[in-house]
Amino acid sequence: MMYKLIKTEGTARRAEFETVHGTVQTPAFMNVATAGAIKGGLDADDLKKIGCQVMLSNTYHLHVRPGDDLVNELGGLHKFTGWEGPILTDSGGFQVFSLAKLRKIKEEGVNFNSHIDGRHIFMGPEESMQIQSHLGSTIAMAFDECVENPAEYSYSKQSCDRTVRWLKRCKAEMNRLNSLEDTINKNQLLFGINQGCTFDDLRVEHMKQIADLDLDGYAIGGLAVGEPKEDMYRIISSVEPYMPKDKIRYLMGVGTPGNIIEAVSRGVDLFDCVMPSRNARHGHLFTHEGIININNEKYRKDLDPIEKGCQCPTCQKHSRAYIRHLFKAGEILAMRLCVIHNLYFYNTLMSEIRDSLDNGTFEQYKSKYVDLLDKRI
Numbered sequence: 001m002m003y004k005l006i007k008t009e010g011t012a013r014r015a016e017f018e019t020v021h022g023t024v025q026t027p028a029f030m031n032v033a034t035a036g037a038i039k040g041g042l043d044a045d046d047l048k049k050i051g052c053q054v055m056l057s058n059t060y061h062l063h064v065r066p067g068d069d070l071v072n073e074l075g076g077l078h079k080f081t082g083w084e085g086p087i088l089t090d091s092g093g094f095q096v097f098s099l100a101k102l103r104k105i106k107e108e109g110v111n112f113n114s115h116i117d118g119r120h121i122f123m124g125p126e127e128s129m130q131i132q133s134h135l136g137s138t139i140a141m142a143f144d145e146c147v148e149n150p151a152e153y154s155y156s157k158q159s160c161d162r163t164v165r166w167l168k169r170c171k172a173e174m175n176r177l178n179s180l181e182d183t184i185n186k187n188q189l190l191f192g193i194n195q196g197c198t199f200d201d202l203r204v205e206h207m208k209q210i211a212d213l214d215l216d217g218y219a220i221g222g223l224a225v226g227e228p229k230e231d232m233y234r235i236i237s238s239v240e241p242y243m244p245k246d247k248i249r250y251l252m253g254v255g256t257p258g259n260i261i262e263a264v265s266r267g268v269d270l271f272d273c274v275m276p277s278r279n280a281r282h283g284h285l286f287t288h289e290g291i292i293n294i295n296n297e298k299y300r301k302d303l304d305p306i307e308k309g310c311q312c313p314t315c316q317k318h319s320r321a322y323i324r325h326l327f328k329a330g331e332i333l334a335m336r337l338c339v340i341h342n343l344y345f346y347n348t349l350m351s352e353i354r355d356s357l358d359n360g361t362f363e364q365y366k367s368k369y370v371d372l373l374d375k376r377i
Contacts, residue, residue: 003217003248003269007357011240011267014357017217017248020187021078021086021138022053026248027264027357029350030054030088030272031343035061036081040277040339041332044083050312050340051347055083056272059131059141060092064114064121068134076136076184088272089137090252091128093193094221097146105145107162125169133177136184141219142170144193149225156197160206167192167210189216191250197222198231200238207242218243219250220268229259236266243267257286257349257373261366264353276346280338283327286345288369290377294338299324312344349373 007014017024031038031052038047047055057077062068071080077087096110104111109124128143144163147156171190178186192210196202210218220239223232236251243249250270251263260271276286283294287307292299294306305315306323314323314337326334356365 003246005246009357009360009362010265012265012357012362013249013267013269014354015248015269017269019086019138019189020185021084024053024086024270025354026269027260027350027353028053028270029260029346030056030270031347032056032272032274032277033081033083034058034274035065036077038277038339038343039274040281041336042339042343044081046340047083047343048085050344051351052085052343053347054086054088054138054270055081056088056090057081057135057137058092058095059089059128059135060095060123062089062135063092063131064116068131072134072136072184076134078136086138087135088139088191089132089135089141091141091143091193092123092131093128093141093144094146094253096123097148107165109143125166126173129170129173129177133174133183133185133188137188138185139189139191139217140174142167142190142192142215144195144221146222146225147195147197149197149222149227151197153199153202156195156199156202160196160202163193163195164206164209167213167215171213171215191215191217191219191248193219193221193252194239194243195222196235198227198235200235203235203239204242207239211242211244215247217248217250217270219252221252223251224253224255224259224273229262232259233262233266236263236268240267257346258370259374260349261353261370261373265362265366271350276342277339280342281335283324283334283338285338286342286373287377288373290372290375292377294320294324295327296324306338306341307345310341310344311348312341314338314341314344 002018005015015026125143132140145159147159174190192215194207196206248269251268299320302320356362
């Protein structure tokens with residue numbers, strides 16, 4: 001498995017990332033299928049049609065329902081969902097820390113209660129790796145503590161230190177699991193996660209420590225949780241010089257098209273976010289002119305597609321007026337058609353970014369679109 005850097009423009013990187021389930025052209029956006037499906041009624045075939053390269057699923061949610069043991073018994077997540085390309089599973093860390101009101105963090109791991117039936121669950125580094133190995137994903141994320149932002153400096157430092165210790169345990173457990181006879185994907189990759197809230201010195205020190213562990217990829221976590229975007233950009237720029245140049249870099253949970261363009265310019269390769277699908281389900285749609293709200297009265301008689309020239313299946317067949325009607329009538333189809341459009345837009349955005357890097361015109365692309373795409377019109 002390898003990361004091959006093809007070209008750079010400033011700090012921006014054009015590359016490809018080879019995995020056992022296919023090669024990913026980067027920069028890339030991962031489409032979020034939390035429980036093995038995109039919310040809004042899209043399946044694996046839909047994802048293929050709209051240019052998705054990597055599907056992201058959630059370790060915690062699949063562990064509580066239907067259960068990773070069952071997915072394993074049925075042949076793993078690829079067989080279960082019908083998606084043949086790369087799948088990244090997050091570690092469950094973020095959910096443990098965001099969903100669980102009653103949680104107790106110890107060196108071994110975290111005790112908390114399921115949000116579905118309240119049953120007690122313990123998750124530590126080994127358990128997270130075991131669940132992800134059961135799922136058979138292409139890429140497993142290390143189990144980390146996602147600290148609330150803002151946080152005390154002293155607690156953030158303790159948490160970073162513990163996350164390094166947990167990462168070493170994740171690596172040892174993954175090596176063990178990948179060597180077992182009955183493991184579905186013996187080539188499962190492990191990404192470590194950089195934490196440290198908005199403290200530049202903690203971020204840099206933590207990045208140096210985890211870079212020494214020679215993992216398959218590195219993520220920046222704990223951002224896009226309410227801090228000003230300027231803080232996020234500053235931290236990426238602070239951490240980037242210490243991220244291995246020959247490994248893929250992933251900014252977790254980001255973001256708007258403008259956020260993505262800014263992060264690409266700072267050396268990030270991989271992104272994920274629920275924003276395109278979540279916004280779509282409320283009728284907020286991305287275009288190259290800015291963001292439209294399809295519920296607005298002005299679209300009642302509008303026979304144009306969501307975006308003129310868009311090649312997505314929705315824009316090829318349906319008008320703004322029809323889609324607005326579907327929302328007003330409470331039809332589920334409204335959500336499906338809009339999620340298809342927004343995810344196609346994001347996947348196409350990444351393709352345009354890659355083309356601009358190939359052509360040496362990324363800076364022009366950035367200056368044209370970085371603010372425009374996030375503007376509401």
